[in-house]
Amino acid sequence: MIGLFDSGHGGLTILDALHRRLPRQGFIYLGDHGHAPYGQRSPEEIYQLTRDGVASLFALGCTLVVLACNTAAAVALRRLQQEWLPQHFPHHRCLGVLVPMIEEIAHNPWHAEAGASDWARAPETLGVFATRATVASGAYVHEVEKRAPRVRIFQQACPDLAGRIEAGAEEAELAAMVTRYVGELLAQLDGAPLDSVVLGCTHYPLVEHLFRAALPENVRILSQPLRTAESLTAYLFRHPEMKHFGNLPAEIRAYTTGDPTLVANLASRFFPRHLPWRNLPAHTARIELHA
Numbered sequence: 001m002i003g004l005f006d007s008g009h010g011g012l013t014i015l016d017a018l019h020r021r022l023p024r025q026g027f028i029y030l031g032d033h034g035h036a037p038y039g040q041r042s043p044e045e046i047y048q049l050t051r052d053g054v055a056s057l058f059a060l061g062c063t064l065v066v067l068a069c070n071t072a073a074a075v076a077l078r079r080l081q082q083e084w085l086p087q088h089f090p091h092h093r094c095l096g097v098l099v100p101m102i103e104e105i106a107h108n109p110w111h112a113e114a115g116a117s118d119w120a121r122a123p124e125t126l127g128v129f130a131t132r133a134t135v136a137s138g139a140y141v142h143e144v145e146k147r148a149p150r151v152r153i154f155q156q157a158c159p160d161l162a163g164r165i166e167a168g169a170e171e172a173e174l175a176a177m178v179t180r181y182v183g184e185l186l187a188q189l190d191g192a193p194l195d196s197v198v199l200g201c202t203h204y205p206l207v208e209h210l211f212r213a214a215l216p217e218n219v220r221i222l223s224q225p226l227r228t229a230e231s232l233t234a235y236l237f238r239h240p241e242m243k244h245f246g247n248l249p250a251e252i253r254a255y256t257t258g259d260p261t262l263v264a265n266l267a268s269r270f271f272p273r274h275l276p277w278r279n280l281p282a283h284t285a286r287i288e289l290h291a
Contacts, residue, residue: 001026003057003065008036008166010202011068012270017225026250028060033258037163038071039131050076056284064242067096070200071131074139100231106147123150127185130200132157156185162203168266175210182214196220255280
């Protein structure tokens, strides 16, 4: 089984794309609804909650976990990969949704530095809509600048948008929030054209139509779920030991740190198939780590 971790429902947009692309691969989804949203938390809190969630998915039998949350990926992933996994789970892997988007923006693999191909491309302007924590991390800005210096990035924090989506807010309220945040980002450009945008929170694809309505008509919206599905598929075929394809559509299990009944009532908006939600088994709540 491959694990997906998110602070709440947003990662279900990633799960849906992965399941469509890999219908015979089993998945375990964990939403940390009991501590959501992450976007207003401190970096240390985000790291500890993400680490605990990944450890729980390992305890459930996953050897590969995808952080299906931009905030967790931007703030916690590198530290998990460089410090925690080598010491405690050297044979397990943890990936994130941010890297596939950086590759899409830069038109280069993750480990490639800017080359002649970047300098030959026309300058581009990119907008990033994300949580406060993702914006504060500077992850999109730093990583794109290293690989595609001719891409100018403007970031716009969207406080409370993920939380209101998570809570099932009415579309009129969400439309007003999206319109305000789009207006604030466009004001940063001071009249310069905007070429494309990233919806840098996995909750935002659920209101992509609201971003589409608020943005100028010619602005391209990059799809994080689709790009993540393409990237993970390529990863699995490079690392066949991490995949398990059966002959029939595979099982999907869903866990939450919140109230399973409340979670199930909203989850269908993010993932169109029925998922029986359950609380984490007791043995995953406290993981005793071994070097």
